Amino acid sequence: MAKKRKVVDAKRDKNGNITDVLLEGNKNFTSTEKALGMTKSGLIDLVVVKRKDKEHLRTRPDGKKGNNLDEMADD
Numbered sequence: 001m002a003k004k005r006k007v008v009d010a011k012r013d014k015n016g017n018i019t020d021v022l023l024e025g026n027k028n029f030t031s032t033e034k035a036l037g038m039t040k041s042g043l044i045d046l047v048v049v050k051r052k053d054k055e056h057l058r059t060r061p062d063g064k065k066g067n068n069l070d071e072m073a074d075d
Contacts, residue, residue, distance in 0.1 A: 004045035
C-alpha cells in the first residue's frame with residue numbers, strides 16, 4: 001500500500017473552521033470535503049471524527065501541538 005500523504009498547512013474561514021488543507025508535495029490546497037473522502041480511502045494521514053451529524057478531520061494524536069490543523073491555520 002502507498003504511503004499516506006501528510007498535511008503540511010491548513011486554511012480557515014472567518015468563523016475559525018478549517019476549510020482547506022495543503023498536502024505534502026502539492027502547490028494548491030484541497031477542500032476539507034475532498035480531503036475527508038481521501039482520508040476515508042486511506043490516502044491522507046488524518047483521522048475522521050464524527051460529532052453529532054457531522055464529520056471532521058483531525059491529525060493523529062501524538063502529543064504535539066504544532067502539527068494540529070488549528071495550529072497550521074494560524075496567521
